[in-house]
Amino acid sequence: MKYQSTRSFEQVSDTAAVLRGIAADGGLYIDPQLGERPFDWQSCLDLTALEMAERILHHLLPGYTDMASLVKRAYEGKFDCEELTPLVKVGDDFVLELFHGPTSAFKDVALSMLPQLVTAAREQESVKDEIVILTATSGDTGKAALEGFHDVDGTGILVFFPADGVSPVQKAQMVTQAGKNVKVCAVRGNFDDCQTGVKQAFAAINASGMLNDRGKRLSSANSINIGRLAPQVVYYFIAYAKLLRRGEITVGEPVDYVVPTGNFGDILAGYFARLMGLPVGRLVCASNANRVLTDFLTTGIYDKRREFLKTSSPSMDILVSSNLERLLYLASEGDAALVAKLMRDLAEKGVYTLEGKALERIQSVFSAGCCDEEQSCQTIGRVWKDYGYLCDPHTAVAMHVAEEYKKTRESRTPLVVLSTASPYKFPAAVLKAIGGEAKGDEFLQMETLATLSGVPIPKGLSGLKERPVLHEDIIDRDQILDYVANLL
Numbered sequence: 001m002k003y004q005s006t007r008s009f010e011q012v013s014d015t016a017a018v019l020r021g022i023a024a025d026g027g028l029y030i031d032p033q034l035g036e037r038p039f040d041w042q043s044c045l046d047l048t049a050l051e052m053a054e055r056i057l058h059h060l061l062p063g064y065t066d067m068a069s070l071v072k073r074a075y076e077g078k079f080d081c082e083e084l085t086p087l088v089k090v091g092d093d094f095v096l097e098l099f100h101g102p103t104s105a106f107k108d109v110a111l112s113m114l115p116q117l118v119t120a121a122r123e124q125e126s127v128k129d130e131i132v133i134l135t136a137t138s139g140d141t142g143k144a145a146l147e148g149f150h151d152v153d154g155t156g157i158l159v160f161f162p163a164d165g166v167s168p169v170q171k172a173q174m175v176t177q178a179g180k181n182v183k184v185c186a187v188r189g190n191f192d193d194c195q196t197g198v199k200q201a202f203a204a205i206n207a208s209g210m211l212n213d214r215g216k217r218l219s220s221a222n223s224i225n226i227g228r229l230a231p232q233v234v235y236y237f238i239a240y241a242k243l244l245r246r247g248e249i250t251v252g253e254p255v256d257y258v259v260p261t262g263n264f265g266d267i268l269a270g271y272f273a274r275l276m277g278l279p280v281g282r283l284v285c286a287s288n289a290n291r292v293l294t295d296f297l298t299t300g301i302y303d304k305r306r307e308f309l310k311t312s313s314p315s316m317d318i319l320v321s322s323n324l325e326r327l328l329y330l331a332s333e334g335d336a337a338l339v340a341k342l343m344r345d346l347a348e349k350g351v352y353t354l355e356g357k358a359l360e361r362i363q364s365v366f367s368a369g370c371c372d373e374e375q376s377c378q379t380i381g382r383v384w385k386d387y388g389y390l391c392d393p394h395t396a397v398a399m400h401v402a403e404e405y406k407k408t409r410e411s412r413t414p415l416v417v418l419s420t421a422s423p424y425k426f427p428a429a430v431l432k433a434i435g436g437e438a439k440g441d442e443f444l445q446m447e448t449l450a451t452l453s454g455v456p457i458p459k460g461l462s463g464l465k466e467r468p469v470l471h472e473d474i475i476d477r478d479q480i481l482d483y484v485a486n487l488l
């Protein structure tokens with residue numbers, strides 16, 4: 001089985017796709033046959049979370065010879081519950097909590113697994129080179145990637161974050177990261193500046209051939225890497241299995257999923273689950289005030305020429321959602337030339353339009369909605385007051401969109417809202433929303449929130465303040481290339 005670039009006919013094995021991260025032509029790797037290769041999804045539903053992960057990842061990445069050990073090493077004992085992603089009933093709906101990993105972010109689900117996939121791929125492909133992970137982060141990816149890769153032999157990791165785009169807790173998590181193979185650097189600008197700069201550095205270094213004789217090669221921990229995306233498919237199955245075991249649904253009944261979206265990785269994993277046969281009903285894409293995806297999914301016009309808004313859900317403050325490219329490929333039935341053209345339009349003109357059958361196919365599965373700052377704040381307050389459930393601003397965006405979505409649909413399909421961060425990562429916003437007072441720094445606010453809500457502070461977040469700062473570099477976007485080149 002081969003992975004293929006979304007922009008040409010370039011084909012590689014799954015292990016090679018994980019090592020490269022991005023295709024030579026700038027495209028993303030995808031399995032064009034995913035919807036056609038048979039998968040016994042029903043027999044998955046009786047398994048434990050780890051067994052399910054093994055089965056699903058083996059299907060998505062069949063070239064790996066020992067997925068069972070990789071899954072064990074990635075997850076066993078690392079999450080604060082065995083089920084990995086608990087499903088909680090809140091009102092009539094369900095919340096799938098994806099933040100029980102070591103850094104309290106949903107990114108942990110994928111980034112606990114990725115280092116295992118990278119090191120195993122390195123062995124299987126007999127690669128001697130050190131794999132240097134180059135990552136731009138809007139906050140959570142950075143820490144989760146550092147946690148996954150630090151001190152992993154044969155790898156190095158370099159994380160760039162927007163100086164003004166992450167919360168104090170997120171920043172503290174990153175700049176206190178220890179490890180012999182890690183480096184963290186702030187970039188003046190927003191996440192898109194950061195991501196664009198890193199993508200350009202990536203391409204320039206590979207094109208220059210400067211790494212050929214240094215025993216190193218670059219890869220990515222961003223969700224453009226298929227090894228990052230594949231592990232996310234698992235929790236759609238976990239949620240479905242839970243609903244089944246609790247008697248909320250019968251086998252085959254559809255379930256709608258509402259997903260707080262930024263780079264489109266999380267929700268695309270739901271589409272993969274659907275292609276593998278899981279009865280995913282509609283996938284509802286929830287955006288914050290940066291509503292570029294809401295507009296695209298309703299009109300077919302993707303237009304990034306708009307003001308970039310900083311919101312209380314910074315991990316979703318994104319104008320270029322990289323993983324949408326994979327959906328364009330699948331919806332256009334593998335029309336790589338079309339995808340290449342659309343991506344060129346986006347880079348050169350800042351806008352592209354998708355029409356016809358491809359757009360229809362997307363709209364037959366995806367719905368979209370957005371949520372502004374006030375609505376997000378009100379939602380946190382309302383959900384706390386009505387159900388005693390504490391949610392973070394990202395989850396609140398999805399909860400609001402879920403409410404709006406329910407008003408428009410006719411079915412009463414069970415609905416799962418994906419929850420992507422612990423409320424303790426955004427204590428000021430959450431405190432304010434539930435009527436508390438956000439005094440002092442974020443660390444004090446966490447304590448106030450714990451006292452007020454009775455919900456315990458996650459282990460990885462308490463004690464953060466006392467840890468020494470190990471990374472203080474700050475650079476401009478156009479210095480990223482030089483910065484990386486100097487370290488290699």
Ligand SMILES: *Cc1c(COP(=O)(O)O)cnc(C)c1O
Nearest residue numbers: 140261262263264265266315420
């Ligand atoms: C990354 C992230 C998202 C967005 O996920 P995508 O896969 O980029 O769409 C949403 N919420 C939180 C808290 C995140 O860290």
